[in-house]
Amino acid sequence: MNSDKAREISERALSFTSADEAEVILQGGASSLTRFANNKIEQNVNESGYSISVRTAFGKKVGRASTNNFDDASLKKAVESAEIIAKFQKEDETLLALPEPQEYGKIDNYVEATAAFSPTDRADAVAGLINRCRTESGLTTAGIFSDEAQYLALANSKGLFAYDRMTSAVFSGTVMTDDSAGWAEDNNKDVSKIDLEGVAETAIDKALKSREPVAIEPGEYTVVLEPAASANLVIFLGWLAFGGLAYQEGRSFLSGKLGEKVFGDNINIDDDVYHELSGGLPFDFEGIPRRKVALVENGVAKSVVHDRKTALKEGVESTGHGLPVPNTSGPIPLNVVFQPGGVSKEEMIASTKKGVLVTQFHYTNTVNPMKLMVTGMTRNGTFLIEDGKVTKPVKNMRMTESLVKILNNVDMIGKDLLKCRGFFGGGLVVPSLKVNNFTFSSGTDF
């Protein structure tokens, strides 16, 4: 959907309301995904569609309703529903007037070739990995190739109009033997830049090297976390600690600690939608421009992110991290960038007397949010490091550890900055990390 069409639908919806103020969010697009398993394509899907969400405000009362049909009758019905909801509210004294028109930075995240990728293109893309696994005895692969083009427009009754679009493509492959698994993934806004052979090679190599794993005792180890494993942990920083509302309500580990040194000297973390690997849009769901925010500088907690409401309470300007209003979670960092170091993964391994190399963690989740304590299982390639070399695969283990402790024990930071997707969504830019005294709390027999 181009900008003109988005503007036409938005303005038509706004014209139907008698509310004091109104805002619409129009979003959607087309996405396709080829899912393979057992060395064949098992699921192959396409979806397209858009929805419009209307927010109306009468004084300090607000309502919201949405529809995926854009004819006049459907839009009027959505507007009317939002108005009825608004009229029955109690006044919310913290509700802010809608923002005036804004200026946005430019982020070019749309590539036509990705939007035009076809089912046949996807089948061709996954064929290399599938055929290699078919021909190499004992290998089975599962994974996805997806492509999507998404559009977001936001308009309000004060004349604000924001529009942007983005594409993304993902190739993710898991390769299994009867006693091991390996995994690799690449994602890019430009489908032509997906490293098909690199993903296949890495996933197969990890699966083969993970065969006949041995059990090691749970306990404290030095670990070398590949970027995906780092991401599985670092993603919790944004959710648990660096949101303005959680901070103000005392529900964040950082509450009352801004300006204090909370992590090691070598830790620098931003929220930066403008970073070349980030992806994302230049405005938030209130129509406010996204800003780069330094979250941690040399281990010192510098800032949390804000929407307009939390910013007002703090006496600062919004950083452009608002979600659709009203919401219960408050602003959250969506584009965390962990600043890289200068060493390679190989140098980290070479410097390790005894440790564990981790490809990925599975199903990480919070144990204690105020201590940033999380748990999760290793997955898809876990190896023992002895005397500077990877010596053998090990059976999977559960980690239960505090991110505060982890980020105070980072010994080395990789230069291999990668964009990673999180489990059940999310994404961030992170390097590999070498961490001392990392706790594995229990094990498995596989």
Added chain:
Amino acid sequence: MRDFTQLAIDTCFAEGASYADIRIIFSKREDLTLRNGVLGSVNKSETLGFGIRAIVKDSWGFAACGELNAEEIKKTAALACETARASSTLMTDPVRLADEPVYDTVWTTPYIIDPFKVSIEEKLGFLSKIDAILRKNPKIKVAESTMRFWNERQWLATSEGTFIDQNLMRSATGYSATAVENGEMQRRSYPSSHGGLAMTMGYELVKGSDLLENAERIRDEAVALLSAPVLPSGKRDMILDPAQLALQIHESCGHPTELDRVLGSEANYAGRSFLTLEKLNELKYGSDIVNLVIDGTIPGGLATVGYDDDGVRASRNYLVKNGLFVGYKTNRELAHVAGEERSRGCNRADGYENLPMVRQNNLCLLPGKGSLDDLLADSPGAVYMHNNKSWSIDQLRVNFQFGCEAAWDVTKDGKLGQMYKNPNYQGLTTEFWNSCDFICGPEEWVLLGVTNCGKGQPGQTAEMSHGCAPSRFRNVTVGIGN
């Protein structure tokens, strides 16, 4: 709708399909959250769209569209077939669907009060009463109470001649209180933390609930947890209340018995399963008193439907009988792999826009004998854990670790003693379920909903219920990291 569905099927067959189906779905939702006395979130939505599945050259293709008209149906049907042809280039085994009778029928969720006809004012009034009770203590920094209603009208037509018109109504309500003081944060929620009270019912669910009556207790427990000690690490006999046990069942019984996971379909995402095919009818999954059934027919269950998205009539089946693992969750495509002639009716999709796949049905742990008082009296020294706060399990569904909102010692005279904050426990699935030696009886058995079950790529969310009664597990590792 029959004109649209026939057009879709005819178009698919003109494109070379050997099978096709179409689901047209009109969906209404209403979500209300009151947060600290004001509207925390709200949305009232309506969506209409359709999804078409086609088998061409023995392979699947699927396409969905949010615009329902003849032109889009023809275009989407053609895309589904083009996608199936692309799938066929890497095909190994032809898709094979288990037989199912042809139905031309109507089915609806039984409900009394249409929640979409109840005024916003009445709903917010109810939530406001809860909110006022929860915020009476200033240490409660966040009080959230919610109501959600969703209604799906589905028309499923298959090229075999089935046409099913189904009307599903679901309602949910619940709340949580978060207490904060001196860098400590503790939360209690009621009646459970994954969707609250959630059932296939109308607004009578809210009217008949005991939410108001429990608000004061929940508030006070959240505040009390702030100053409670952490649960010490060690090995303990453990009793789980239904709100926690429901998620234990969901994660360690529900997902590993999904046959598509067993066969590797989820290997790149949510993982596989330790319940591989050779373990069927061989593995002692739990102790003799452990009986687990999937039940698409149970009144009020969130996954209770007349027919699944394969057009298979809902049924009730054992997965674990007297401790023995005896069955999987299946769909028409996979039933034959489990040696069965008919699907168990577990194929469901998230809305019109997603492909149906094997999902958890309502999965219930059948009741045993005795009241909770009997269980406590029989369990001096045990720890009693309440309501889920954290969950994690490995990709084969073996090593799990759960955190709960609160725990109590069971005293030597069978009462609840010391309260603990941040309780958690860890175990291995079959070892854990084989240690189960007490399941309370029908008088303690409740059906609790899970409304946020994620699976699949693209990600889909599904809802289902788990029925269970308080149960005891022996010698469990608790207090990890405390």
